[in-house]
Amino acid sequence: MPVVPAKEKMTKFKPERTTSNSFASAIIPSGAISRMAIYLRELQQLQRSGIDTINSSQLGERLGFTDSQVRRDLGAIGAVGRRGVGYSTSQLCQTIRSAIGTDRDWNIALVGMGNLGQALAGYRGFETQGFRLVAAIDLDQAKVGKKVGKLTIKSIDQFDSVVARTPIQLAILAVPAEVAPDVAERLAKSGVLGILNFAPTNVRSPKTCIPVIDVDMAIELQRLAFAVVNQEASR
Amino acid sequence: MPVVPAKEKMTKFKPERTTSNSFASAIIPSGAISRMAIYLRELQQLQRSGIDTINSSQLGERLGFTDSQVRRDLGAIGAVGRRGVGYSTSQLCQTIRSAIGTDRDWNIALVGMGNLGQALAGYRGFETQGFRLVAAIDLDQAKVGKKVGKLTIKSIDQFDSVVARTPIQLAILAVPAEVAPDVAERLAKSGVLGILNFAPTNVRSPKTCIPVIDVDMAIELQRLAFAVVNQEASR
């Protein structure tokens, strides 16, 4: 039997984007989100260099993506370019920010002030993307009260009162793996909406049903080792 | 760009691979590699708890994967389970390690001893996966000669002589974004086979054609922000 293309216009949801602040409940490929952040990083560099227009192949070439993929990604968030010209870098930055939700500020608590926590506290590059470190927490009473940058380390027991004063949407979890799931649950209970988890363990559970993004250095090294053994290109 | 169909294969796989245990060469889905590392982490925890057998649904449930996916992944690296029973945790650890290449040791140079570099130097969890920090490098002459743990910080100019003494396969790049591409190129020239890049910039170039895995905290936070706004579950 021949396949008859009973072609029907299968309309996918279009992002419905008029200006930079409209509501876009589009289905954005999850892999595209990471790329959005990469585009944004590159566009900001371009802006600093005074370049205010770029086309899909140039942008793709700089990052190792195809022009086609760049256009798809940008199209998915409703970015519009000028045919024959390209995209406006500043406009594109705006559109991407509003698509991934970083056109507003996010308050962050840093939980766990060991080596990694302290390094993260000193990390520039959060603020420039609209992330503000507003609290530093540790489980160890010995560390409570000490200063890290402008922040005074608080106990986890003080967390609720901290949240009462300053709303905190996100938490960076940098505590030992043994206690990470418990702490994560506690944070979720206190109203934290998402966790960036540096502990090398799974902190998801029915009790902690908020989004979690994991960053595990050992896992990344393992991916690298595999890529090396297999002579893979990456990204 | 799409005019000339000079079809070139972009960033894709190199299928042919032989595990050191069996003779079965398998094509491992790239996404599966990250999961392998996650399986491994969980299996090691299970082993420590004295559990020596696990089936695909139990393992999947702990990590948020379907049983079906677990079996496919494990099948791809030639792991064998016992029908009606499950997989041997210790055997599975072995098989995964040999599949991703961490059944042998990897020597690592840590390049950039700022906040993050120093935190990484103190990070436990590399060694347990067969990664050995054997050199600490910084660009700042003021830091050269200082000790970080058991390592003495060396200048980047001494890198070649360090490699001559101790072969170094991987580098962790934790230098400022401005200098990262140059340093990456230099490392590749010195024979480093792969780079774990913490600098928030693209270090890939025709001159640096070794595998690179990027870890950008700001990007991960942006992914998290997106997940929160879209009420997504993660992983």
Added chain:
DNA sequence: TGATGTGAAAGCGTTCACAGCG
């Protein structure tokens, strides 16, 4: 009996190729 292992189907994301438009 209870799990594995795996064809086949379904689902997604990427790339192709070109119409459309400034």
Added chain:
DNA sequence: CGCTGTGAACGCTTTCACATCA
């Protein structure tokens, strides 16, 4: 003319469903 925007093809990944076997 050059580049965007996008159906359609393609190919990879996941899920389904069940034969298979200790």
